[in-house]
Amino acid sequence: MNLNDSPSERGLQNSRRNWLKWMGGAALAPVLASSAPAMAAKAGPRADYFPNAVLETHDGKKLHFYDDLVQGKIVAFNMMYSVCTGICPGNTANLLQVQEALGQRLGKDVFMYSLTLQPELDTPRALQEYVNRYHIKPGWTFLTGHPKEMDTIRRKLGFFNDDPKIDANLATHTGMVRIGNEALDRWFMMPALSPPKQLARAILQL
Amino acid sequence: MPRSKPASLLKLSRRQSLQLAAASTTAALLAAKDAASPVQAKDLPAGPHTTPFVVPLPVYTAKTPIGTLSPAPTPQANVSGGECGRPSHQRAAEFTPQKYYEMHVKEAYHSFHPELPTQKIWGYDGLLPGPTFAERYGVPITVRIYNDLPANAIGFGSPEITTHLHNLHDGSESDGFTGDYYSRTKFGPTMTAPGAYKDHHYPNVYADYDDPRYDATNGDPREALGTLWYHDHRIDFTAPNVYKGLTGFYLLFDEIDSGNELPDPNNPKALRLPSGVGKYDIPLVFQDKQFDSSGYLFFDQFATKGILGNKFCVNGKVQPFFKVERRKYRFRLLDGGPSRFYEFYLANGSGVNQRFTYIANDGNLLPAPLNTSKVHLGVAERADIVIDFANYPIGTRLYLVNRLIQTDGRGPEGPLVNTRGADGLLTTAGTQLLRFDIDSDPAAPDMSQVPAKLRELPPVNLAEVVKTRRFEFDRENEVWTVNGKTFDVDNAVARPKRGTAEIWVLKGKGDWHHPVHIHFEEGQILSRNGQPPAPHEAGRKDVYVLEPNDEVRVFLRFREFLGKYMMHCHNLTHEDHAMMIRWDIVE
Numbered sequence: 001m002n003l004n005d006s007p008s009e010r011g012l013q014n015s016r017r018n019w020l021k022w023m024g025g026a027a028l029a030p031v032l033a034s035s036a037p038a039m040a041a042k043a044g045p046r047a048d049y050f051p052n053a054v055l056e057t058h059d060g061k062k063l064h065f066y067d068d069l070v071q072g073k074i075v076a077f078n079m080m081y082s083v084c085t086g087i088c089p090g091n092t093a094n095l096l097q098v099q100e101a102l103g104q105r106l107g108k109d110v111f112m113y114s115l116t117l118q119p120e121l122d123t124p125r126a127l128q129e130y131v132n133r134y135h136i137k138p139g140w141t142f143l144t145g146h147p148k149e150m151d152t153i154r155r156k157l158g159f160f161n162d163d164p165k166i167d168a169n170l171a172t173h174t175g176m177v178r179i180g181n182e183a184l185d186r187w188f189m190m191p192a193l194s195p196p197k198q199l200a201r202a203i204l205q206l
Numbered sequence: 207m208p209r210s211k212p213a214s215l216l217k218l219s220r221r222q223s224l225q226l227a228a229a230s231t232t233a234a235l236l237a238a239k240d241a242a243s244p245v246q247a248k249d250l251p252a253g254p255h256t257t258p259f260v261v262p263l264p265v266y267t268a269k270t271p272i273g274t275l276s277p278a279p280t281p282q283a284n285v286s287g288g289e290c291g292r293p294s295h296q297r298a299a300e301f302t303p304q305k306y307y308e309m310h311v312k313e314a315y316h317s318f319h320p321e322l323p324t325q326k327i328w329g330y331d332g333l334l335p336g337p338t339f340a341e342r343y344g345v346p347i348t349v350r351i352y353n354d355l356p357a358n359a360i361g362f363g364s365p366e367i368t369t370h371l372h373n374l375h376d377g378s379e380s381d382g383f384t385g386d387y388y389s390r391t392k393f394g395p396t397m398t399a400p401g402a403y404k405d406h407h408y409p410n411v412y413a414d415y416d417d418p419r420y421d422a423t424n425g426d427p428r429e430a431l432g433t434l435w436y437h438d439h440r441i442d443f444t445a446p447n448v449y450k451g452l453t454g455f456y457l458l459f460d461e462i463d464s465g466n467e468l469p470d471p472n473n474p475k476a477l478r479l480p481s482g483v484g485k486y487d488i489p490l491v492f493q494d495k496q497f498d499s500s501g502y503l504f505f506d507q508f509a510t511k512g513i514l515g516n517k518f519c520v521n522g523k524v525q526p527f528f529k530v531e532r533r534k535y536r537f538r539l540l541d542g543g544p545s546r547f548y549e550f551y552l553a554n555g556s557g558v559n560q561r562f563t564y565i566a567n568d569g570n571l572l573p574a575p576l577n578t579s580k581v582h583l584g585v586a587e588r589a590d591i592v593i594d595f596a597n598y599p600i601g602t603r604l605y606l607v608n609r610l611i612q613t614d615g616r617g618p619e620g621p622l623v624n625t626r627g628a629d630g631l632l633t634t635a636g637t638q639l640l641r642f643d644i645d646s647d648p649a650a651p652d653m654s655q656v657p658a659k660l661r662e663l664p665p666v667n668l669a670e671v672v673k674t675r676r677f678e679f680d681r682e683n684e685v686w687t688v689n690g691k692t693f694d695v696d697n698a699v700a701r702p703k704r705g706t707a708e709i710w711v712l713k714g715k716g717d718w719h720h721p722v723h724i725h726f727e728e729g730q731i732l733s734r735n736g737q738p739p740a741p742h743e744a745g746r747k748d749v750y751v752l753e754p755n756d757e758v759r760v761f762l763r764f765r766e767f768l769g770k771y772m773m774h775c776h777n778l779t780h781e782d783h784a785m786m787i788r789w790d791i792v793e
Contacts, residue, residue: 019521045361081284086683087683100576105745157508158508159509159684162511162614163683170254172682172683172684173683173684174683174684174685175682175683175684175685176510176684176783178508180507183360184358184359184360184361185360185361185362185507186360186361186362186363186364186444186507187362187507187508188364188443188507188782189442189510189782190442190692190693190783190784191685191693191783191784193685193692193695194692194694194784195694195695195696195697197395197696198395198694198695198696201395201492202441202442205366205392
């Protein structure tokens, strides 16, 4: 154990080790083999926490969730779907101002991501149309994927309600932004409707 | 990791806890196999076994001031000298500091329990909890708070700080506003420059100082606070920063609550409550924490409802014991969060409730002591109680027990789980948090007393009220809101005028509990759900617990200082998810 590790870092490593213990070696091998083939290449603090599923971007790229979108980056996620007439239009408009305020660092070490809640309907093409409609600039990527994997990622980001009925209701979907600096394993949330300057400053100061 | 929803460990035996951990393993396995099932199981691993009552309770004597600060403190921020860019101290010339302190916020090693690994925490002076300040009204002080935290700390928490002194009557620049955070490289939205330290000017002055009626006493002594606490308030990261250790006590004394239990012919007003900070006057901060199976502190950064622990710490130790003499003690109980409510009982080894005396709520002495069997606290609420151990023979063991069951951040379970007898007391066995060992007779006779009258309440003059404001605490689309809005650090939603009074109506919506804290001024509850407040809430308060659909009307006055203050839910997770407003006192 490196004494320079922070308690939480050491806690995290230890939790992982114990999780392995609880799982039992025999049960573990097939699960890991089937769900995380790229594990050996992962290195960041949240490598074992986040899935590494392949997602599709609005501009047609296929990227691994953890390796390509999260690892070592400052990230801001929100949930949306392209035909939402509830909170999405307002949130997107506000986040556009955040995008402006993030300036030069957006797309370099800071990344904005929107995950669709309707991956069955929101194809990359539908998301590209959404990007065009709102004049969203590069550095803010819209993502879709296999519904089960999208759902797992959503929950890992803390975007869920304990009540399955509320959780399944698109009308009450989350209006929060999950923000994190993966390299420092520092995570928090802010409402998407926070003052854009306040949101941008919080992201840039991570 | 299956972490999101802590288990109810309160009524479980060790064996049951293990079974529960095993169940959660199964859940984790299922979750890993099936991506569609919830990734976070319902149960929290119990953590390693810790034998209760093997660690002595840490008690501190008061922190020692230093002769001078270098560079000397200045009302204006000394940015070139290393201070962060803050607004100037208000009324610094009127309340000239007479004592100086230096405090360093830093990473340090801490042992929560001998059966858990010694591990890094964040502490004021490296201590968990931080040092105890014992101050007096009429003696202004300056505390220079250095931020020595590692800038690139990995894991939960953010190493910029803003220290709130809850609930001192002081200028907003020393209040620890959430946007006033600083480090050597970063500074908050309401600051102008980073810095190694910040000078907090604490005038230690009664409210109503400016009212000529109280010239003789430099303010209204009926407005005194006694039990205050300081903690980090860094916007978006208050819960993890406090959880990592940034909490401490600040006690205030005056002629009435004199800190001297011996007869003093020069001070006939003295109540002579049990006295001697760290001896017979003992602050107790209750914080529940999650430890992983290797015994390291764990904090779920992805939780949104609240954080509940699997072990209970008192003054930073898991289930400590405290040797006491057969005499009266004053205990100052603080619910240090992050999210749990408590209902404390004093019980003997058979679980039979013992009565004690309730003397102060939220740090404010009640008009008269209450003889009671329980104290109910939400996060950030305080209660001062007096226990007379002279009633028990040497060798007796008593326990401070939490009988309230709470299994998630929503609030304590309802009446079906938290069942009460005809006497209104909870019937569950609960968890023993702290053991008192009645150890010896006092060397000197116990001269302390609890008089039948403590501190008078200042009058509520409704004719002074110039405005009534209503604040609804709600949740929409997983977003915590106050009046439908989220927190705006730059803009106040209320601007009461200095020298006026208002009524604030606080309304809880939905099925959540929210302990709402109003900075700066102590209020008085006019009504709770249309009824007069219960006796223990009938004094002055700064935390107003809203149970689902509660409506509390509070009388507040705005005096002496100007600037930005806050009102927020003190479930620290709700607070970090922006359940907060800024309000400003204006001319």
